[in-house]
Amino acid sequence: MRALLSLQRHTIRRQITTLGLVLTAGVLLVFGAGMLLHEASNRHQTLQATLTIEADIIGSNSAAAIAFGNEEEANEILASLAAWPDVRQARLFLPDGRTLGRYAAAGADDSCHVLRPSNAAIGFDLRWCGAVMYQPVRLHDQMVGVVAIEASLDSSYRAMAGTLAFSLALAMVAFVASIPLWRRVAARVAEPLSRLVELTDRVSREHDFRLRANVSGSHEVDALASGFNQMMHELQRRDERLTHELHQRRQAELRLNDLAYFDPVTGLHNRHYFRERIDAAVARAARDGGRAAMLYIDLDGFKQVNDTLGHDSGDQLLREVGRRLTDTLRRSDGVCRLGGDEFAVIIDDDSDSRQVETVAAKLVEALAMPYRVGQRQAPAISASIGACVYPDGARDRDALMRRADGAMYRAKERGKNRYWLHHEGGPEAPSRRQLVEESLDGALDRGELRLVFQPQFMMGDGGGTGTPTAAAVFGFEALLRWVHTTVGPVSPAEFIPLAETSGAIERMGEWVLREACEHLVRWRRRHPHLQMSVNLSARQLASDESIARLARVLANSGLPAGAVELELTESLLVDRSELMLGRLGQLRSAGFGLAIDDFGTGYSSLAYLDSFPITTLKIDRAFVRKLDDGEAAHGNAIARAIVAIGAALKADVIAEGIETPAQAQALVDMGCRRGQGYLFAPPLDEPEALALLERAPRRRLLPA
Ligand code: C2E
Ligand code: MG
Ligand code: MG
Numbered sequence: 001m002r003a004l005l006s007l008q009r010h011t012i013r014r015q016i017t018t019l020g021l022v023l024t025a026g027v028l029l030v031f032g033a034g035m036l037l038h039e040a041s042n043r044h045q046t047l048q049a050t051l052t053i054e055a056d057i058i059g060s061n062s063a064a065a066i067a068f069g070n071e072e073e074a075n076e077i078l079a080s081l082a083a084w085p086d087v088r089q090a091r092l093f094l095p096d097g098r099t100l101g102r103y104a105a106a107g108a109d110d111s112c113h114v115l116r117p118s119n120a121a122i123g124f125d126l127r128w129c130g131a132v133m134y135q136p137v138r139l140h141d142q143m144v145g146v147v148a149i150e151a152s153l154d155s156s157y158r159a160m161a162g163t164l165a166f167s168l169a170l171a172m173v174a175f176v177a178s179i180p181l182w183r184r185v186a187a188r189v190a191e192p193l194s195r196l197v198e199l200t201d202r203v204s205r206e207h208d209f210r211l212r213a214n215v216s217g218s219h220e221v222d223a224l225a226s227g228f229n230q231m232m233h234e235l236q237r238r239d240e241r242l243t244h245e246l247h248q249r250r251q252a253e254l255r256l257n258d259l260a261y262f263d264p265v266t267g268l269h270n271r272h273y274f275r276e277r278i279d280a281a282v283a284r285a286a287r288d289g290g291r292a293a294m295l296y297i298d299l300d301g302f303k304q305v306n307d308t309l310g311h312d313s314g315d316q317l318l319r320e321v322g323r324r325l326t327d328t329l330r331r332s333d334g335v336c337r338l339g340g341d342e343f344a345v346i347i348d349d350d351s352d353s354r355q356v357e358t359v360a361a362k363l364v365e366a367l368a369m370p371y372r373v374g375q376r377q378a379p380a381i382s383a384s385i386g387a388c389v390y391p392d393g394a395r396d397r398d399a400l401m402r403r404a405d406g407a408m409y410r411a412k413e414r415g416k417n418r419y420w421l422h423h424e425g426g427p428e429a430p431s432r433r434q435l436v437e438e439s440l441d442g443a444l445d446r447g448e449l450r451l452v453f454q455p456q457f458m459m460g461d462g463g464g465t466g467t468p469t470a471a472a473v474f475g476f477e478a479l480l481r482w483v484h485t486t487v488g489p490v491s492p493a494e495f496i497p498l499a500e501t502s503g504a505i506e507r508m509g510e511w512v513l514r515e516a517c518e519h520l521v522r523w524r525r526r527h528p529h530l531q532m533s534v535n536l537s538a539r540q541l542a543s544d545e546s547i548a549r550l551a552r553v554l555a556n557s558g559l560p561a562g563a564v565e566l567e568l569t570e571s572l573l574v575d576r577s578e579l580m581l582g583r584l585g586q587l588r589s590a591g592f593g594l595a596i597d598d599f600g601t602g603y604s605s606l607a608y609l610d611s612f613p614i615t616t617l618k619i620d621r622a623f624v625r626k627l628d629d630g631e632a633a634h635g636n637a638i639a640r641a642i643v644a645i646g647a648a649l650k651a652d653v654i655a656e657g658i659e660t661p662a663q664a665q666a667l668v669d670m671g672c673r674r675g676q677g678y679l680f681a682p683p684l685d686e687p688e689a690l691a692l693l694e695r696a697p698r699r700r701l702l703p704a
Contacts, residue, residue, distance in 0.1 A: 011190065012186070016182065017182045020185060032164070039160050043156040050151075051132075051151055052133060058077060059137040062100075063137050063145075074100045078101045081103050086152055087105060087152075090147070092145055115148040117146045122136060128153070130150055130153055189218070192221040192225070196228060200228075209236035210236055267322065270337065281346050282397040291350045291351060293388065294344060294404045295344065295419075297385050297408075298341060299382070302317070317371055317378055318337070321343065321381075329363075333345055345363070353393075364501070367382060368382040386405060386410065403422040404422065407422040418437075420434070435486065448485065449482050449508070451478050451512065455681045457474070457675055457680050459667065473693060474529065477533040478519075478532060500537050513534050513550060530563075531593075533566075534564060534565070550587065564592055567596075570597070570598060581612070593616060594612070595618055596614055596616070599618055600620050601622060614651050619672065621677070622657075625659070639666070654672070654676060656675075658678075659679050
């Protein structure tokens with residue numbers, strides 16, 4: 001029973017198989033037992049009948065012998081029982097109980113029955129060890145004696161044992177044959193259920209409510225499967241609804257967040273966010289002893305766009321402004337639209353006033369580019385920007401915002417399309433950069449600009465001394481110098497970008513070219529092979545007129561082709577338009593050589609380099625500086641690559657910024673013979689340059 005109960009914990013398949021087999025065994029057992037009983041009863045009846053007949057025969061044959069008391073004859077008659085091997089013993093009794101005749105089979109054991117006459121004993125007596133038949137002997141209907149015959153049951157037992165063995169063998173075969181049968185039955189019944197169980201498992205594992213039961217079996221299994229499918233359908237529906245609702249809720253949250261922190265027109269952060277961000281920035285700067293800056297940006301002329309082109313166009317333009325702001329600024333800078341045409345930028349990275357001014361100048365330039373609205377050109381828009389840096393220009397957040405706002409009005413007052421930085425000296429006093437920027441336009445007219453000339457040498461191998469020599473000056477690079485009346489000397493690296501932004505560079509660049517040509521014409525009278533390199537700003541290539549003007553300057557100077565080389569920055573080569581290629585071609589046909597300055601630091605694609613009419617590559621001093629580090633250095637590999645590119649393009653290669661003999665030697669070793677740098681000479685005044693030219697052209701680089 002316990003075994004059956006424990007079976008419940010097993011699979012249905014196993015339960016069915018086991019129960020089926022138990023059932024089969026039971027049926028076979030009952031059947032076997034029935035067979036045995038049937039055999040026993042048959043044997044019992046046969047034995048009784050046989051003993052009765054034998055006793056009758058013996059009785060009728062021996063009636064006379066009994067009547068005459070003939071013992072011998074009685075024994076003889078009984079001896080005929082030897083023909084029946086089952087008879088163990090027999091006796092003939094006289095009515096008074098004496099024994100007249102007896103028979104005992106050879107070797108028979110008479111311990112089972114002791115044959116004794118008695119009226120009560122007449123009949124059949126069966127025991128496990130044998131059966132006895134007592135029968136009266138009659139003569140003329142009168143009982144004259146009793147015959148008793150005992151038979152052994154051995155042959156019956158043997159026959160029953162045979163039957164038992166046969167039934168057992170049959171049952172065994174039937175049992176074994178039933179095993180696969182029951183298994184199949186179990187499989188048939190359990191298979192659809194197992195599949196349902198597997199499916200349920202998968203659903204709970206994968207949470208895939210689209211799964212459906214595709215099983216059929218008994219009526220119940222079908223009902224179960226369709227119930228399962230209905231349940232899954234319901235689950236799937238609920239799951240989808242839940243997912244949908246969660247999605248909706250997330251969207252709603254995002255929308256709320258957007259509304260709270262973003263400006264719907266431009267997608268930039270809004271005033272609310274700005275407030276939080278500026279608080280955080282000032283608090284951070286105060287804590288770290290750093291800086292935080294804010295810029296107020298107000299568009300100039302925006303109202304006109306709204307009035308003439310409509311509000312949709314206005315929105316479109318505001319989006320473009322937002323795009324330009326984010327493109328120009330770094331990701332870490334916070335850009336917000338405060339409303340209308342007002343924007344604000346938070347710079348929270350400890351930038352100082354100069355860096356903030358650089359950012360402001362870039363923004364002014366970016367926002368002043370022409371705008372298109374749809375297919376139309378928008379009226380000219382620019383930006384006035386007011387900036388203030390915490391803690392340099394303001395001691396707290398409110399002051400910072402107030403002063404940035406004040407500075408913005410100052411920028412408007414001073415003519416718009418510019419920035420104004422509030423600083424310690426008060427709103428009226430301009431910063432150094434503002435001073436520089438404002439006086440840039442007039443610098444040329446006031447005669448504050450002049451040129452210096454840095455000689456360019458052919459480098460020799462030193463004639464076996466192991467130290468390279470600067471063999472001969474073959475040219476000069478003209479470099480612009482400006483000494484500001486109040487600020488003092490201003491580096492071209494500082495004012496050239498400002499002049500490019502303000503547009504002053506065009507006039508300035510033309511002046512540089514004219515000056516450089518005039519100098520060269522004079523110097524070539526004594527040194528006819530001298531060349532001159534002149535730096536050209538990208539702005540100077542922006543229009544056909546300025547190209548024509550440059551060509552005219554060269555033509556007027558009467559210098560031959562190749563005497564003047566224009567140095568362009570590599571970033572120019574990013575523009576591979578027909579227009580740009582055409583303009584460079586025009587410069588080449590006008591007689592200019594074209595050099596790529598600071599080569600290797602820009603973004604020119606090597607694949608397109610040969611489409612430009614280039615005559616010289618200038619290895620940037622960043623790579624020259626690294627030549628000191630020895631053979632394996634990165635700069636070494638790049639310099640070598642530039643020399644190879646130069647050779648492939650059939651262009652000259654010149655290295656700039658050579659400061660040590662090791663750098664010069666490394667360059668000579670890699671095949672770069674042209675060089676320029678403090679090692680040979682710094683940029684020189686005209687008299688110094690002339691003196692250098694007059695000195696012996698061969699000069700050891702280093703004192704021995
Ligand atoms: P650049 O054209 O690459 O000029 C080389 C700069 O390296 C010059 O600085 C020069 O003085 C400096 N230099 C020369 N030899 C050495 C050296 O051995 N070591 C170091 N560390 N520096 C050396 P400068 O004169 O301050 O000019 C800076 C940049 O300003 C120039 O770079 C050029 O891009 C620009 N620039 C100068 N004059 C003009 C000009 O007339 N027009 C234009 N558009 N740009 C100019
Ligand atoms: Mg240069
Ligand atoms: Mg350079």
